[in-house]
Amino acid sequence: MSKQINVALVGNPNTGKTSVFNNLTGLNQKVGNYPGITVEKKEAVIKLSRNLKAHILDLPGTYSLNATSLDENVVIELLLNKNDKDYPDVVVVVSDIENLKRNLLLFTQIKDLGLPTILAINMADRMDRKGIQLDIDLLEKRLNTKVNLISARKNEGFDALKQSISAYQNISLEPCLDASSIDKTYFESLQKAYPDQDLYKLWLVITQDVNFGKTNRNRISSESGFKPKSDSEIKQLQQKETIKRYQFINNTLKETLTKDLALATGLRAKIDRLLIHKVWGYVIFLSILFLIFQTIYDWSTYPMDLIDETFLVLSEFVKDNFPAGMLSDLISEGVIPGIGGIVIFVPQIAFLFLFISILEETGYMSRVVFLMDRVMRKFGMSGKSVVPLVSGTACAIPAVMAARNIESWKERLVTILVVPFTTCSARLPVYLIIISLVIPNERWLGLFNYQGITLMLLYLLGFGTAVASGWLASKMLKIDFKSYFVVEMPDYKLPIFKNVVYTVVEKTKSFVFGAGKIILAISIILWVLASYGPTDKFDNADDIVKSSTDLSRVTDEELETEISSFKLKHSYIGYAGKAIEPIVTPLGYDWKIGIAIISSFAAREVFVGTLATIYSVGNEDEQTIKSRMSAETNPILGGPLFTFASGISLLLFYAFAMQCMSTLAIVKKETGTWKWPLVQLFGMSGFAYVVALIAFQALK
Amino acid sequence: MTTIASLKKGQRAIIGEMNSEEIPLKLLEMGCLPGNEVELIQVAPFKDPLYLNINDTFLSIRKDTARLINVELIEDE
Numbered sequence: 039m040s041k042q043i044n045v046a047l048v049g050n051p052n053t054g055k056t057s058v059f060n061n062l063t064g065l066n067q068k069v070g071n072y073p074g075i076t077v078e079k080k081e082a083v084i085k086l087s088r089n090l091k092a093h094i095l096d097l098p099g100t101y102s103l104n105a106t107s108l109d110e111n112v113v114i115e116l117l118l119n120k121n122d123k124d125y126p127d128v129v130v131v132v133s134d135i136e137n138l139k140r141n142l143l144l145f146t147q148i149k150d151l152g153l154p155t156i157l158a159i160n161m162a163d164r165m166d167r168k169g170i171q172l173d174i175d176l177l178e179k180r181l182n183t184k185v186n187l188i189s190a191r192k193n194e195g196f197d198a199l200k201q202s203i204s205a206y207q208n209i210s211l212e213p214c215l216d217a218s219s220i221d222k223t224y225f226e227s228l229q230k231a232y233p234d235q236d237l238y239k240l241w242l243v244i245t246q247d248v249n250f251g252k253t254n255r256n257r258i259s260s261e262s263g264f265k266p267k268s269d270s271e272i273k274q275l276q277q278k279e280t281i282k283r284y285q286f287i288n289n290t291l292k293e294t295l296t297k298d299l300a301l302a303t304g305l306r307a308k309i310d311r312l313l314i315h316k317v318w319g320y321v322i323f324l325s326i327l328f329l330i331f332q333t334i335y336d337w338s339t340y341p342m343d344l345i346d347e348t349f350l351v352l353s354e355f356v357k358d359n360f361p362a363g364m365l366s367d368l369i370s371e372g373v374i375p376g377i378g379g380i381v382i383f384v385p386q387i388a389f390l391f392l393f394i395s396i397l398e399e400t401g402y403m404s405r406v407v408f409l410m411d412r413v414m415r416k417f418g419m420s421g422k423s424v425v426p427l428v429s430g431t432a433c434a435i436p437a438v439m440a441a442r443n444i445e446s447w448k449e450r451l452v453t454i455l456v457v458p459f460t461t462c463s464a465r466l467p468v469y470l471i472i473i474s475l476v477i478p479n480e481r482w483l484g485l486f487n488y489q490g491i492t493l494m495l496l497y498l499l500g501f502g503t504a505v506a507s508g509w510l511a512s513k514m515l516k517i518d519f520k521s522y523f524v525v526e527m528p529d530y531k532l533p534i535f536k537n538v539v540y541t542v543v544e545k546t547k548s549f550v551f552g553a554g555k556i557i558l559a560i561s562i563i564l565w566v567l568a569s570y571g572p573t574d575k576f577d578n579a580d581d582i583v584k585s586s587t588d589l590s591r592v593t594d595e596e597l598e599t600e601i602s603s604f605k606l607k608h609s610y611i612g613y614a615g616k617a618i619e620p621i622v623t624p625l626g627y628d629w630k631i632g633i634a635i636i637s638s639f640a641a642r643e644v645f646v647g648t649l650a651t652i653y654s655v656g657n658e659d660e661q662t663i664k665s666r667m668s669a670e671t672n673p674i675l676g677g678p679l680f681t682f683a684s685g686i687s688l689l690l691f692y693a694f695a696m697q698c699m700s701t702l703a704i705v706k707k708e709t710g711t712w713k714w715p716l717v718q719l720f721g722m723s724g725f726a727y728v729v730a731l732i733a734f735q736a737l738k
Numbered sequence: 739m740t741t742i743a744s745l746k747k748g749q750r751a752i753i754g755e756m757n758s759e760e761i762p763l764k765l766l767e768m769g770c771l772p773g774n775e776v777e778l779i780q781v782a783p784f785k786d787p788l789y790l791n792i793n794d795t796f797l798s799i800r801k802d803t804a805r806l807i808n809v810e811l812i813e814d815e
Binding site: 316421 | 759765769772779780783785
């Protein structure tokens, strides 16, 4: 029988903890969420020796055990809860050689919890270059533990680290700091009130509540003989604790660490001078963004076409080889296109996160946050909201996922709420066809094409609305969540390829299996609504169309499209379109556009395809749909249906309305509740309706 | 009273007593402690946030926070 131990990986952000985890575990990691919150949980089981296995848990990065964010809270909740199934037998604190001093703060706190704690010093390969020397033996003595030098980049030192983990029982549990030295009388009375409890753990429970606003402190303070302190006194004690720990750390490092200052290079200063320059900084940032989005558009086209093609072939295959009937239809027309509708987003998501993780790995992202914070704060967001907002122009789904980096829950929520206003690529086909219908293809001042100007205005409108509604949302949301803007500016580094790949795979998987389920379900529902009708007109569509058409004058193909058009009109969705006609008429639309709007819920670009089916165009060739659309007449007002007024109204509706189920699904996943996606659905669509109404009534 | 917010680019100072409760603990944890040295590396466009080197840790904080931390300037010889 082999034994399995729990190992927790803890460390400051930017210490390469994730690379260490990747190197320790390889590809057999499991990524999930902590129950009830959307903090990522990464774990893996590895073999240490013939009869010892280790369950390794990668805890979120934190600077100390004084949690201020959800991520950090996960770490302390686990370390304080002996009954948790993941409660570690041994903790590995990952630190990086250049910031050893700061990293040791967390180390001493964890060691003082009475857990065997190993110190793994990462990036040891940089020691020579940076002129750093470390007396490991003495450091082990002072810290009373095992110290391992490792390099995730060079994959060095991991065997020794695994050995240290296996031998965890030999590690001393002696604390670094005598907790009662922080405030003698207070800690003595605390210990008296709870004689069986570990003193430092008690203290952490108390400070945790002050930091994080939980209520179980009442339970502690109600004990007899113990006089609790006020929040502000506790905060002062926390400051005192931090200072005392740093005294210990400074003394320890004075004996063990030497740094040759002459070797500390000026690379950071040189790159910074350019990247955060008050003019060049923005120019470079915008150029990088521009490049990224060009590349995402360009590169994604090929795999997306391929995916489209593959799923079409797959559908055909099922249709041809399965016995005809409901099941075959469901699979070939409902399930397969539904799955295709999920997979089609994968290229864009993968490419976006490829670039984001490269920017993060190099240390550039912190500079962007620094450059943009002042501007974004005006709109209730943080410097870190820039990436999601800009990513939204490709697709709102990866953009909502990219908001995870924002520590403050309020700023993150605001960002998630407003991101869908930015013009995503699915709106583009809709915009293009309507613009070509209602905006004259002429030049203004002989220079600028009106159609081009309109498209640009729509993009600006989307971005402007996102920012403005961010301001509004931050005023309306009453969330008091403590989080501070303290952003580390890491050294510039070359990205580690392995980490980039892991990030891309992880984000893609979390989209496909998280939001994918909901998308699949809704697309199947939409398919059923479009493929069945409440009356026998739907079932007898073939006969009705054939008997009313002069069969000698149409080709088989024309007959086919005529039938599917008739079917759609008499399907559930067709009747739904007619039912909402009174609602959409004031906006200048008819029931056919109503159907297209409903089915846009699967994806906005479906608008064009749906109109093609209703108008029985047969193929989606833009010219044919266009000529067919411009021939449509308005049933009430007479005259052409697509006028300047109704066109603008439709453009505005598509710019503002929340009509993408995939976005709703991902927002549900990221916020953990249906509340926010519903706020978006009704808030954005209501706003879209009002604006489109005003536009049509004013312009008609 | 001199605070981090009143430093000029390139100026260095020693952090003094830190009494305000509003100073995020995170800042202390990153080495922003009485007696340690702080240097203003760069100010963001629009004058906020500030880019600091505190005790060999590089970080950026908003001006509101910087105003809470008293410092004593190190005069250049």
